[in-house]
Amino acid sequence: LDFNTNxxxxxxxxxxxxxxxxxxxxxxxxxxxxxxxxxxxxxxxxNKDFPxxxxxxxYQFRETPSAEQPGLKRHAIALDCEMIGVKDNRxxxxxxxxxxxxxxxxxxxxxxxxxxxxxxxxSKITGITQDxxxxxxxxxxAFRDWREARENLWQFADTSTVFVGQSLNYDLEVxxxxxxxxxxxxxxxxxxVFPATSPTESLxxxxxxxxxxKTLLDLEIQSGDRAHSALExxxxxxxxxxxxxxxxxxxxxxAELRRKExxxxxxxxxxxxxxxxxxxxxxxxxxxxxxxxxxxxFEYDIGDDDEFCLSEYARNAGWPDGWDPWSD
Numbered sequence: 663l664d665f666n667t668n669x670x671x672x673x674x675x676x677x678x679x680x681x682x683x684x685x686x687x688x689x690x691x692x693x694x695x696x697x698x699x700x701x702x703x704x705x706x707x708x709n710k711d712f713p714x715x716x717x718x719x720x721y722q723f724r725e726t727p728s729a730e731q732p733g734l735k736r737h738a739i740a741l742d743c744e745m746i747g748v749k750d751n752r753x754x755x756x757x758x759x760x761x762x763x764x765x766x767x768x769x770x771x772x773x774x775x776x777x778x779x780x781x782x783x784x785s786k787i788t789g790i791t792q793d794x795x796x797x798x799x800x801x802x803x804a805f806r807d808w809r810e811a812r813e814n815l816w817q818f819a820d821t822s823t824v825f826v827g828q829s830l831n832y833d834l835e836v837x838x839x840x841x842x843x844x845x846x847x848x849x850x851x852x853x854x855v856f857p858a859t860s861p862t863e864s865l866x867x868x869x870x871x872x873x874x875x876k877t878l879l880d881l882e883i884q885s886g887d888r889a890h891s892a893l894e895x896x897x898x899x900x901x902x903x904x905x906x907x908x909x910x911x912x913x914x915x916x917a918e919l920r921r922k923e924x925x926x927x928x929x930x931x932x933x934x935x936x937x938x939x940x941x942x943x944x945x946x947x948x949x950x951x952x953x954x955x956x957x958x959x960f961e962y963d964i965g966d967d968d969e970f971c972l973s974e975y976a977r978n979a980g981w982p983d984g985w986d987p988w989s990d
Contacts, residue, residue, distance in 0.1 A: 678764040693779030693861040700831045716835030717752040740823040742896040743833040755836040759892035773804035789889030797969045808855035828871040854917035
C-alpha cells in the first residue's frame with residue numbers, strides 16, 4: 663500500500679489474528695475514555711448538552727449497531743476525519759476516511775456536506791474550500807450530511823468492531839457516535855510516557871500524530887505546506903499502533919525519552935518561575951530602598967511660605983510622573 667510516498671504495513675493473515683487479539687484485549691477502559699472526553703452512552707449524554715467541540719447535540723448521538731445486525735462487518739477500523747468551523751467555535755464533519763485496520767483496504771474516503779453555515783473552512787489544514795465542497799456535492803462525491811456518513815460507516819462496523827484513531831473522540835463527536843471499543847494512539851503513547859497516571863485522572867499531555875509518526879517510525883506526514891489528508895492520517899495511525907504492538911521495547915524506550923524531555927521542561931519552567939519571582943522581589947526591594955533614601959535625605963520643615971513640590975523633585979530625580987514615594 664503506497665500513499666504519498668509512505669509505504670504502509672501489510673499484515674500476513676496469521677499476524678492479523680494476533681494483532682486483532684491484542685487490540686481487543688487492550689481497548690481503553692471506560693474510565694480512561696470518559697476522562698479523555700469520549701461520549702460512551704446515555705450516562706455521559708445526559709450530563710452534556712454538547713460535546714467538547716462538536717456541533718451535534720448529544721441527544722442525537724447513537725450507539726454503534728449490535729453485532730446481531732446483518733452484513734459483513736470489519737473487526738477493526740482506523741478512522742480519521744477533517745473538520746471545519748461552524749458557529750459558537752464548534753466544528754462539523756467535512757471529510758471522512760475509514761480503512762480496514764487489518765487488511766489496509768480503503769472502506770470510505772469521501773467528502774461530507776456540512777449541514778449548517780460554515781464560519782471557517784480551515785482550508786490550509788483541510789484543503790477544503792467552499793468551491794471544492796460545492797463541486798463534490800454536485801458531482802455526487804459527498805455524503806449529504808453527517809448522518810449519511812455515519813450510516814455508511816455502520817455498514818462496516820458493529821459493537822464488536824474496534825475503532826482505532828488519534829484523539830478519536832473528536833472524530834466520533836462529529837459523527838454522533840457512542841462506542842466503547844477504542845484504541846487511541848494519543849492515549850496509548852501518553853500512557854506509555856505516564857504509566858502511573860490513574861484512568862480516573864487526565865493524562866498530563868498527549869503527542870500529535872505527526873510527532874509520534876516522526877519520532878517513533880521516522881515517518882513523514884502532514885509535511886510542508888500541504889493540507890492534511892484524512893486517508894494518510896488513518897494509515898499513519900494504523901502504522902503507529904502496529905509498530906507499538908510489534909515493538910513494545912522500542913515503545914518503552916521512546917516513552918523514556920519523552921518522559922526525560924518532560925522532566926527537563928518542568929525544571930526549566932520552575933527555574934524560569936523562580937527567576938521571575940526573584941526579579942519581582944528585587945524590583946520591589948529596589949523601589950523600597952529608593953523611597954527610604956528620599957525620606958532620609960529630604961526632611962523638610964515646610965512652612966506656609968515654602969514652595970517645595972515633591973512631585974517636581976521626584977520628576978527631576980528620574981522618577982515616573984505621578985510617583986508618590988510616601989504612599990507605600
